[in-house]
Amino acid sequence: MGGEVTALPVAAGPAGPSLKVRLRRAERARQWRAFALVGPLLLFLAFTFLIPLAGMLWRSVDDWEVPQVLPRTAAAIGGWDGAGLPAEPVYAALAEDLMQAYRERSTAVAAKRLNYAQQGFRTLLMSTARQLKAMPPDGGARDALAAIDPAWTERSTWAAIRGARGPATDFYLLAALDLRRDLDGAVVSAPEDQSIYRDVFLRTFTIGAGVTALCLILGFPVAYLLANLPARQSNLLMIFVLLSFWTSLLVRTCAWIVLLQSNGIVNDALRWVGLIDEPLRMIYNRVGVYVAMTHVLMPFMILPLYSVMKGIPPAYMRAAASLGAPPAVAFVRVYLPQTLPGIAAGSLLVFILGIGYYITPALVGGAGDQMISSLIAFYTTDTVNWGLASALGAVLLVATSVLGVVYGRLVQAGATSGGLKS
């Protein structure tokens, strides 16, 4: 939008501002007013959501501990090509850094970070710092450190420091996918016994997909009834759907604990009817997770489906019948395709909400049913490994965003197919 627009001559005369400029002026007040209306919310979101989110994402690649605690080493080790052992000045830099860190009591910060990269590094760094009484003489740093611990003559020790020298690292992101860099910097899979995240991601997506499928199968008929019953009955039904929607997540989850436990209502009823002799185990395992999450997330499937179905006039099914289609064929070929936007919206909503679930699996699931959110919470609050917590969150965010984009494409494709003119 340049200012030098040669527009049609306007009524104000050839000397007046161009049409575009005048339009922009006329629109400006309206734009400001619109901005003023959303401004407070925008500010609120920026401080409570966008900035923390960006901060957490940055933490997944931020490598600040070593550059801060061992600044000379971090600078010097950049010159090491990774082959053999670093040169003497690097040893000297480390010795000087360690002595300063020991005085400032900051060794533990770097030790913790380096311990992520290599087991036992905490002990090595802490004990070396403790035993390094005085600055070794010029040219003697390597021997001094090697004398304290022979690990200082191993390439992997230095590779770990080199990998953590900052300022940014892919260490956490790789770790979140059970990957790591070997001594030569190539990306390799983590050892079998240390690979957990891929399994947990897989479990998270499996539970998410399972809950989505259950919600769709159980919610579709309800949404159909809601959209097609007479107003009085559908309003009543809608209240039941919304009632569970409005009830606290915690209350609903706890209700399922009461219902599903060994001496709970469901087991008692099944035993009373005579279907089972021994109580079924339905809580603190995968069954409980599926049941509770499906119930909790059901409204997120029903409501989008309902809003789409409400817009499908009954004339379509009548038209299909008049053209000779039996009810089942009419449903599959005429009704179902038109509900696809609702199915997509509901499924996406349930799936995205589902893979972020934390409280419900924690309350009604067993040890093997915890989802990725519980790991993120664990690293955030228990071990304070924010880098890994952020990286796990980032992977989840990317997966969710990809789904969002796919959904956007689907909806756009659906929108061009047009609708009934009324």
Added chain:
Amino acid sequence: MAVGDGTAALVRFIGVQKTYDGTHLVVKNLDLDIRRGEFLTLLGPSGSGKTTTLMMLAGFEVPTAGQIVLDGRSINTLPPHRRNIGMVFQNYALFPHMTVAENVAFPLGVRKVPKAEIADRVANALAMVQLDQLGNRRPGQLSGGQQQRVALARALVFNPQLVLMDEPLGALDKRLREHMQLEIKHIHETTGITVVYVTHDQGEALTMSDRIAVFNDGIIQQIDRPDALYESPANRFVANFIGENNTLDGTVEAVERGLCRVRLAAGGAVTAQAVRVETVGARTVLSVRPERVSILTGADADDGTLNRLPATVRETIYLGDHALAVLAVPGNEEFMVKLPAGAQAGLDPGRAVAVAFRPEDCRALDPA
């Protein structure tokens, strides 16, 4: 006119009744024969039972009592998809997720017609409605008139014995509506298919139909050819519903050879055709079409056979190809007379004139 001779009837409604709430009959005792190959229009105001009748024939509503017979067999319990009746809906109901060609192929696909034959018949059907170029479009990309044609092609492509149309032109603008009326009429003529058409637009009914059944209050008031319906309405409702109509209240003084003498409630007397009058002394409503009335401004020649009433001009309305004069006559403050264009000159408001009409053009009908 007889309802039908029975042998040519494709559809028979026999004593059909329909109620939704169990207290009020929407369709009362309907007896109707639909002849093979005819274009029958069900005409009436909303709530008259015409659409309910159509829906019962299509199978979307079940008669509360009576029989519907299609081609010799009762279809009361036959589900809609097995009736082989094509239907064009008010808003076309084209499936939005299918292309035009897929829409038209739908009834053939569900009948398991071979693929090659489907392609042929779809092409023919689209050619019939002049849409052969638009097979790959979606319904949402078509204009209202084009959608209407697709709906027509889809309802005809499987060669049903009967096609039902529920106010199919209601959503179109006037010019397009008139064009489509003729097009549907031509398709009916070339295919020879039986059409049952529902509308509340009397002009549409008059233009297209072989016969019109006028519905009111759940009852067929009259069923006849369009011209007969217009010229000889059987009762006051039909006279008012079809075309413009002037009414005058009166009492029958004498009945003789199909004509009757009626004393008007507001003074004066006229001679009229006795259509729905039984006895001398009974009240009646006279019906006169505006185009059958002339305005006498002076001492015009009058052989004495004309009915003549004093009138005052209230206003004239210019309508392009003709003009309308609104006059006050005793007993009717809005007596309308249709004039040729230009004949309204000199008829200034307030001028005292007379209106005249022949006894044959004045029909004595049932009282209000």
